[in-house]
Amino acid sequence: MTLDPESDDPLTDEEFDVLERFLSSNAVCDDAMDVVMLHGFLTAVICGPNTVMPSAILPWVWDARHATRQPRFLSAGRARKITGLIIRYWNDINNALNHCPDLFEPPLHTTGCKGEEVLILDEWCEGYCKGINIDREAWEPLLERHPEWFNVILLFGTASGYHELEQRDYTVGQRRSFANLLAAAALNIHQYWCEERRKLMEQGERPNMIAAASRPKDRTGKHTGRSDLDARDENESEDLFLVDSLGLTTEDAFHPLALSPLSTGVTREGTSVDVHIYRAGDDSRDGWILEIIDPLGTSTVWDDPFPTDGAALAEALNTIKAHGIASVTGGVPGHMTKH
Structure with a gap:
């Protein structure tokens, strides 16, 4: 993917709102990631053992459940704009992990419960788990070596963890501590894989490159749907653009x-x-x-x-x-x- 020279510029608040609105619009299917899940997903992709190219991650952004349903853009320009915002969001997270780790913090949703603000960890953790699943086999050694780094991520991001949550009644304070553990875990994982990649390169080798979207079995067993969006047919056309702004018929527009x-x-x-x-x-x-x-x-x-x-x-x-x-x-x- 050819990146814009401004791809390293941090997203402004206005640009973040543009991306957030697009990912919650009818231009994408109801299983598209929101910006919080996207943050968790990109964090895992960045932190992981191998180099994952944008062509491998974008299908999961548009359709977090199957990676098959494409968005409908009004034009090629709009497609480039939104994709560019995602790449810059990726770079924002990457820069924080590498250069400002003390400022790294998952952007979690909140909800009210009994007059208190409760942090929602599910979307971010589910996104992180989906990032792992793109390259699951390569992640396995770390999952086995440091399971404590993944406890909270798997608790809130997988079906088995969700069943455990249903049986427990965590306090607001406990959820806040879980949120703090998320940032610490992400930084530990990032540091570990950076060191492993450094060792690999010292031996004259390089990490593998994943350039096409893989479709592993969905290990999370969860998906976040938005009931206000139009449902998409499973066999819907996968062509990228719907240029209805040009007055074309639906058939011609694809x-x-x-x-x-x-x-x-x-x-x-x-x-x-x-x-x-x-x-x-x-x-x-x-x-x-x-x-x-x-x-x-x-x-x-x-x-x-x-x-x-x-x-x-x-x-x-x-x-x-x-x-x-x-x-x-x-x-x-x-x-x-x-x-």
């Missing part, structure tokens, strides 16, 4: 999009936007679509296609020059559509 090499980023007056130029597949008869995405993920799509990708880029640059970059981040002229 064609992959070809991005122009002229797609670029533009910065003016301290504001940066992404200029995306694309068409359906390799067929240029329908012309090139121009879309500009602002820092908050809002896209502006030109209603009429362009005969060439060069013409689309020229239109984008001319619009920004003539009307200012605010014209593609706030209100838009009549020949454009805001999404």
Whole structure:
């Protein structure tokens, strides 16, 4: 995956909200991860024994239960934007683990119980367990050597642990102590595998690379569903894009999009936007679509296609020059559509 030069920049609060809203929207199936489960999942992937590529983790983000159901993006630009936010979230966690371990803290949900705030550990722990399961065999030696590091993770992240929780009534104070143990366990595990990888490289070897989504048996036996989302059929098309913003029929919309090499980023007056130029597949008869995405993920799509990708880029640059970059981040002229 080619990463944006800004992929190391921490997510802003606004960008985090964009990602959170997308993962809880009808654009993904009801088994998609939320941002808390995603944090646990990415933490395990980062801490683990081998190098796991984005192509192996993204299917589990979109569908934490089966890794088969893909999201529906309004456009190729939106797909790149959301995927970029996930990669930067990954980098945020990685930087905390490696450079600021004292600041590493799982972002847990809370709920009220008898007038007290109770931490919910389930989603983060389940995400961590799913991260382990991508490369379960390689994790086994550590699971056997230091089971105490995994006690809380397995208690709140697996079906067997959930059954044990049902039989116990942990106090608010105990749950807070469990949350503290999560951070300590993650740091211990990360340090262990870093040392193992260092030893491996000293011997002239390198960790394995996992570049395709594996589909191990779901050992957690749990999944977090959102009842307010539309259910998806198990055999639903796995094509990546649903470009309904272009007025295509559902059948026609499920064609992959070809991005122009002229797609670029533009910065003016301290504001940066992404200029995306694309068409359906390799067929240029329908012309090139121009879309500009602002820092908050809002896209502006030109209603009429362009005969060439060069013409689309020229239109984008001319619009920004003539009307200012605010014209593609706030209100838009009549020949454009805001999404």
